[in-house]
Amino acid sequence: MKKTIQYALLAGCAFGVLALSNKLAAADDAMPSMSSMPCCSRMAMATPMADTNTNADASTNGVPDLLKTCPVSGEKLGEMGKPVTFTYKDQEVKLCCKSCKKDFDKDPAKYMKLIRAADKTDKK
Numbered sequence: 001m002k003k004t005i006q007y008a009l010l011a012g013c014a015f016g017v018l019a020l021s022n023k024l025a026a027a028d029d030a031m032p033s034m035s036s037m038p039c040c041s042r043m044a045m046a047t048p049m050a051d052t053n054t055n056a057d058a059s060t061n062g063v064p065d066l067l068k069t070c071p072v073s074g075e076k077l078g079e080m081g082k083p084v085t086f087t088y089k090d091q092e093v094k095l096c097c098k099s100c101k102k103d104f105d106k107d108p109a110k111y112m113k114l115i116r117a118a119d120k121t122d123k124k
Contacts, residue, residue: 062091065094072103077096083096
């Protein structure tokens, strides 16, 4: 009789573990795969990032960008909606769109030369 009770308890525990593992597996399937997420979305931010809020008034955060065109694409600022505005190394930068921001981030020195050259010619 004692062995029968032990086997029954063991079988009950085994079924409980199976039921719980099935629920956990179903919950895992419902969550997006970590490999499909961008690399930074898997990490908690340890330090705050620089403010890249495109709606902020960046004119108070550095030397104003005097260009009337996007330094990346050459498009007139404002033709594609509100320009993307941010500060890079104490210089206000205005781009026509978020796509240009990605290009700017690849080689900022190239575009900063254009912005600073425009600032120098406007001051003359």
